Amino acid sequence: MLHVIDLFCGAGGFSEGARQAGAVVVLAVDCWREALDVHAANHPDAEHWCEEIGTGDPAELAQRLRAFAANALPPGAPVHLHASPPCQSLSKANRASRDTSGGLRLTRFALDVIEAARFDSWTVEQVSAPAVRGLFDARGVLYRHLACDKLGVPSIRRRLIAASETLEDMQECIDRPLTLRQAMDRADMSAPPGFEVQRDGSTKDTRRRLDDVSYTVTTRSPILWNDARRRELSLSIATIKVLQTGRGR
Ligand SMILES: C[S@@+](CC[C@H](N)C(=O)[O-])C[C@H]1O[C@@H](n2cnc3c(N)ncnc32)[C@H](O)[C@@H]1O
Structure with a gap:
């Protein structure tokens, strides 16, 4: 069984998908108390850390995540580390306060934590913006561009998913998404x-x-x-x- 650590978990969109896919969310981290409370209500067995990611050394957070996994999970239990750093300052939907370099800071930080933590697998979700593709290319990480409506989701949301392994080519969903x-x-x-x-x-x-x-x-x-x-x-x-x-x- 895959154990998931969800960084920037928000109210738990990714965690809910992971749960539906058969994984168990064991730790969720976000600095937004109310969102974390919603997450905790849906994942009562997970541990929740309310803290601001990105203020210290990524290696220190990676070390705490490893210590958590070593204490909370059986030896050898596979762990997946996911991060959805905030995207508002990168998103096309937010032209007014777009700040590409500031927006990338937490994505860079998340990649540093992932590299230092060395769990079994990882994913990072970000908006599909040239700056994000540039960062992923520069760091040599594999990523795919997902068009959610092609996967049957009833909205035209576009996302980049970077991952530890090549993602399978996603087949277009047979069911057409709802209009x-x-x-x-x-x-x-x-x-x-x-x-x-x-x-x-x-x-x-x-x-x-x-x-x-x-x-x-x-x-x-x-x-x-x-x-x-x-x-x-x-x-x-x-x-x-x-x-x-x-x-x-
Ligand atoms: C893209 S949303 C997360 C969406 C969530 N993963 C989901 O699937 O529902 C980004 C989250 O990052 C959190 N956040 C922003 N800056 C943060 C920081 N420095 N440390 C921790 N959390 C932060 C926000 O509170 C927000 O919940």
Whole structure:
């Protein structure tokens, strides 16, 4: 059984996927107390460290992670180290406060921790930005570009996944992802008259049809848009849940 250590775990998106794939999350680290509390509610047997990663020496954190694994797990138990450093300052969705060099700092730090900790396998998730590809290339790490809708997820989210081993070529999912209209339908939401397109909530003039896969879910996206009245409408929480999980009714 694979044991997972989740750095920058947030409320636990990666951890939940790892659990569904049959792994056990044993340690989760984040500096956001409330998100960590949600994680702890879903993974009560895991240990939770509320701390700011990246302030000290990566070798020191690596050493603490190794000591944790040696104390908490049977000898030889395989450990996977995952890190999802924050992406806001790198993401295209955040043009206003994009800060590429600052944004890469924690990704570099995560790669340093991974190198020093030498667990059995590892992954790093980041947004698909040229600066991130440049960093991965410079460090000689293997990575793949994932288009979530090609894997059946009902949103057009794009991500880079760097990993200790070559990831298998991902086959396109046989099931087509839900369109936004189908996701709304599963959540018993319907578009009022005139709200005929979706936008990504930014100031850009974005547009997709309701019968397309949704824009990536963020605090501002997607929204329904009424062109004639220039009015926007938020999606219901139930619709967002379907977009984030693919599940609903
Ligand atoms: C991309 S999100 C993580 C998403 C999460 N892995 C998931 O799958 O749901 C980045 C996380 O990094 C955390 N974070 C940002 N800076 C941090 C730091 N210096 N130390 C620890 N956590 C940090 C944020 O609180 C946020 O939860």
